[in-house]
Amino acid sequence: MKIINSSQKVFYVLFFVFSIIFLTVASTNSYYQEGFSKSGNRFSSTVWNPGVVRITEVLYNPAGTDAGKEGIKIYNAGGQAVNLSGYALDVSGVSSPYLFGDVSINPGKIIIIHKNSGTDSANQKYWPTTGLMPNDSGSIALYKGLPKNSSNIIDFVQYGSGGGKGEAHASGAGIWAAGEYVPIISTEGSSMALKNKNNDTNKVGNWKEQTMPTGF
Numbered sequence: 001m002k003i004i005n006s007s008q009k010v011f012y013v014l015f016f017v018f019s020i021i022f023l024t025v026a027s028t029n030s031y032y033q034e035g036f037s038k039s040g041n042r043f044s045s046t047v048w049n050p051g052v053v054r055i056t057e058v059l060y061n062p063a064g065t066d067a068g069k070e071g072i073k074i075y076n077a078g079g080q081a082v083n084l085s086g087y088a089l090d091v092s093g094v095s096s097p098y099l100f101g102d103v104s105i106n107p108g109k110i111i112i113i114h115k116n117s118g119t120d121s122a123n124q125k126y127w128p129t130t131g132l133m134p135n136d137s138g139s140i141a142l143y144k145g146l147p148k149n150s151s152n153i154i155d156f157v158q159y160g161s162g163g164g165k166g167e168a169h170a171s172g173a174g175i176w177a178a179g180e181y182v183p184i185i186s187t188e189g190s191s192m193a194l195k196n197k198n199n200d201t202n203k204v205g206n207w208k209e210q211t212m213p214t215g216f
């Protein structure tokens with residue numbers, strides 16, 4: 001029988017311990033990716049992670065005249081398709097929210113809301129409105145339904161100053177700290193975008209200025 005020495009024993013013990021840690025982290029991550037919150041139970045109560053469908057990019061100050069060129073990207077970070085029927089996207093500068101029709105967003109997919117007239121397709125939606133998103137400060141709030149309140153809000157971001165439309169709902173829901181805001185873009189034509197669309201902890205630090213945004 002082969003005798004292992006003490007350094008080999010240490011190696012095997014460490015290998016075992018790190019394997020357990022790796023498997024735990026991997027299974028935990030996939031668990032959250034499925035869209036269940038930390039308090040949810042995969043097999044019984046399905047507590048939906050409010051951040052699964054999220055705002056990932058906002059073009060509020062396109063190069064030159066803004067009319068017809070502003071837009072917002074919505075992303076499904078979860079593992080299952082989500083039907084957006086009844087969802088409402090509320091932005092500064094426009095009195096009534098954009099209401100989604102009977103449209104599904106697949107896992108890992110983006111839907112772009114163009115503040116312009118046009119013909120809708122699966123991932124391109126058009127919102128003809130004369131109201132423009134302010135270039136100095138504003139907010140974008142996504143609700144899973146109306147009325148707009150802290151129970152229905154699922155994502156929020158504001159820029160330029162605090163106190164934006166929907167801030168009270170977002171802070172009430174614990175998905176944004178009242179008064180915090182992403183600095184406005186330094187260069188006209190840049191967008192405000194999540195650094196990583198799969199990592200949104202509802203903090204200012206998740207956002208960056210995106211030069212030469214695409215898709216809008």
Ligand SMILES: [Ca+2]
Pocket residue numbers: 061062063064065066188189
């Ligand atoms: Ca502009």
Ligand SMILES: [Ca+2]
Pocket residue numbers: 060061062066070132133134135
């Ligand atoms: Ca604007």
